[in-house]
Amino acid sequence: MNSFLFSFNVVAPLFIIMAIGYVVRKIRLVSEDFLTHLNKLIFRFFLPLMLFQDIRISYQGDFSNTKLIFASLIGISVIILVSFLIVPCLVKRNGQRGSMIQGIYRSNFLIYGLPLATGMYGDQAVSAISMLMGIMIPFFNVAAVILLSFYSETGTHKITVKQLLYDIASNPLIIGTFFGLLAGMLHLNLPRFVDIPIAQLAGITAPLALFMMGGEFKFHSLHNNLMKVIAVTIARLIIVPVVALSIFIYAGFRNVDLAVLLCIFATPAAMAGYIMAKNMGNDGELASQIVVLTTACSCITIFFLIYFLRAWGYL
Helix, strand or coil, rough: CCHHHHHHHHHHHHHHHHHHHHHHHHCCCCCHHHHEEEEEEHHHHHHHHHHHHHHHCCCCCCCCCCCHHHHHHHHHHHHHHHHHHHHHHHCCCCCHHEEEEEEHCCEEEEHHHHHHHHHHHHHHHHHHHHHHHHHHHHHHHHHHHHHHHHHCCCCCCCCCHHHHHHHHHHHHHHHHHHHHHHHCCCCCCCCCHHHHHHHHHHCCHHHHHHHHHHHCCCCHHHHHHHHHHHHHHHHHHHHHHHHHHHHHHHHHCHHHHHHHHHHHHHHCCCHHHHHHHCCCCCCHHHHHHHHHHHHHHHHHHHHHHHHHHCCCCCC
16 A cells, blocks of 8 residues: 555646646636747756756766666667567557657656655665666657657658757757766756756756646547557556566566666656657657556556565565
8 A cells, every 4th residue: 555655646746737737728827829839948948957957966977787777778779679660560650650659668767767766765766766867868868869850740850860960969858968967977066046046947847847748638639549548558557567577577686776677667658758759740749648648547557566576575
């Protein structure tokens, strides 16, 4: 029951904020145009600022746990490859292919995973999560830029090496991550009058993005995408974590390291994935629906994963 309450208390606030955004749009306190501009503002300013601040503060410069690093990178790479081979065979529209593949491999590691691991193992987990943030966040974003550029339905993302390199170098999330790592390596201490507003703005990013996503959610369009959203939800929350964690347990991962891997492979689809999909010519509406449904269902799936892993002595 404690595991369930913990998972519920992590997920429920996110879901409530999305619900508030949906209601506020329905009663017309905000317009569609406002939400569109807010989406761009979050993608270009708030999310990069949040990444910069979180990585700058948590970065420890210790990458000694190479086994955990390689397990994370190889695991995500395999998921991307398998999804890249399977999804296009089942889905015809390019923009939906990109959104679905990203929904399968890209987890809410930053917003959901950090408090989840901290709740299980405290400072031990924070150290491991901080190490991986500097690796997995750039990896997630570079993979997303390549994938979403490949499946983009707009003419602004043609598939050339030059264009891909430009998209990677100019992606706001990658820029925020880069400067966060640089500030962390230099142990940069900002003046208090600068640090406070940056921290405050970074702190409102996640709720603001969730509010915006809820405001743009449309139930009537979910009917058209229902099977796709359900398929990605099953893949993201059941197939990926069960297969990945089984392999990691067989490889000898236990306790803190296994909890960190659970945060990467079992958490719901990343909110940033929806924002990137919409801004890079993929199906943003489908990506939003995937985030909402995986977030809602993750309370149950993560509860069972934690419950059984603890019962069997792995956590």
